[in-house]
Amino acid sequence: MTEFVLRTTELTKIYKHDVALDKVTLRVKKGTIYGFIGQNGAGKSTLIRIVNGLAFPSSGSIELFGETADRELVAARKRIGSIIESPALFPHMTARENLEVHRIQRGIPGKECIEKTLELVGLQEAGKKKAKNFSLGMKQRLGMAIALLGDPEFLILDEPTNGLDPMGVMEIREFLKRLHRENGITILISTHILSELHLLATHYGIIHKGKLLEQLTAGELNEKCQQYLHIKVNDASHAAAVLDQELHASDFEVMPDGTIKLYQFVHDSGKVSTALFRAGLIIEQFMPMGEDLESYFASRIGDERYVQSR
Numbered sequence: 001m002t003e004f005v006l007r008t009t010e011l012t013k014i015y016k017h018d019v020a021l022d023k024v025t026l027r028v029k030k031g032t033i034y035g036f037i038g039q040n041g042a043g044k045s046t047l048i049r050i051v052n053g054l055a056f057p058s059s060g061s062i063e064l065f066g067e068t069a070d071r072e073l074v075a076a077r078k079r080i081g082s083i084i085e086s087p088a089l090f091p092h093m094t095a096r097e098n099l100e101v102h103r104i105q106r107g108i109p110g111k112e113c114i115e116k117t118l119e120l121v122g123l124q125e126a127g128k129k130k131a132k133n134f135s136l137g138m139k140q141r142l143g144m145a146i147a148l149l150g151d152p153e154f155l156i157l158d159e160p161t162n163g164l165d166p167m168g169v170m171e172i173r174e175f176l177k178r179l180h181r182e183n184g185i186t187i188l189i190s191t192h193i194l195s196e197l198h199l200l201a202t203h204y205g206i207i208h209k210g211k212l213l214e215q216l217t218a219g220e221l222n223e224k225c226q227q228y229l230h231i232k233v234n235d236a237s238h239a240a241a242v243l244d245q246e247l248h249a250s251d252f253e254v255m256p257d258g259t260i261k262l263y264q265f266v267h268d269s270g271k272v273s274t275a276l277f278r279a280g281l282i283i284e285q286f287m288p289m290g291e292d293l294e295s296y297f298a299s300r301i302g303d304e305r306y307v308q309s310r
């Protein structure tokens with residue numbers, strides 16, 4: 001069985017005036033949550049549309065569940081559930097009725113899947129309420145329910161938290177985590193807001209102006225965004241001795257300019273300042289530093305506005 005749910009090779013899409021995708025080679029491993037990050041117009045929706053068979057590439061290829069031939073791709077797409085832009089809902093129908101229409105349209109046998117899916121997204125109590133009267137969060141959950149009908153192995157969500165308030169964003173995040181944990185589903189989620197993916201994605205792909213700039217795991221990203229205490233004192237070697245002997249710190253660096261980067265005690269910095277002070281050192285600078293995910297993303301795509309305010 002193939003290790004990858006989705007692979008694209010040098011995928012390119014050229015519109016009349018725009019190169020929407022420029023030789024994108026992307027890998028989504030089975031069982032991962034892939035955060036697909038890029039600003040508006042970066043090319044995320046174009047890639048998702050091609051994967052779903054809603055647009056055709058100008059060149060390059062895609063592989064879904066190990067299949068590359070056109071005929072096999074049609075069958076492979078049945079194993080995908082997607083929400084692209086706003087979910088297609090019938091406003092005058094209840095959640096249950098909406099699901100029933102989609103079930104019939106997609107030829108999914110057996111009505112049992114409707115209750116199961118409503119329960120999965122927490123809409124079993126929505127009762128007679130019509131979709132037009134749903135909150136945005138409920139609409140998004142109903143959209144997810146539609147995507148989840150037929151037990152897809154791969155869920156693709158294009159900006160699923162668009163317009164949601166922080167509570168709604170958190171709700172969706174918790175729901176997706178549970179779905180991933182309990183059902184082992186592979187998820188690709190596109191967004192231009194990196195913080196929404198924090199604590200959710202296991203892998204990241206950064207796309208900018210149609211080019212895939214980087215793919216990395218959550219662990220690699222965290223390492224790049226490592227937090228540390230920036231310390232400047234009147235005597236760096238004395239301070240290093242204090243860190244070593246008093247605090248038994250093992251992870252710090254004395255920089256050529258005499259400042260110290262201490263990668264431990266970031267959330268317990270009082271201990272450090274007290275030890276330095278007691279040793280008679282004069283503390284000139286003392287602050288937590290490091291990139292957060294948002295500024296790392298900004299620095300990768302060269303967005304000066306974010307980089308300078310870091």
Ligand SMILES: Nc1ncnc2c1ncn2[C@@H]1O[C@H](COP(=O)(O)OP(=O)(O)OP(=O)(O)O)[C@@H](O)[C@H]1O
Nearest residue numbers: 015016018020038039040041042043044045046047
């Ligand atoms: N049907 C189309 N015809 C012409 N140009 C298009 C078409 N669809 C997308 N584009 C262009 O391709 C580029 C990538 O657009 P795309 O919608 O894929 O970006 P995105 O990352 O999904 O952004 P957003 O978050 O705004 O949807 C943009 O420059 C866009 O204007």
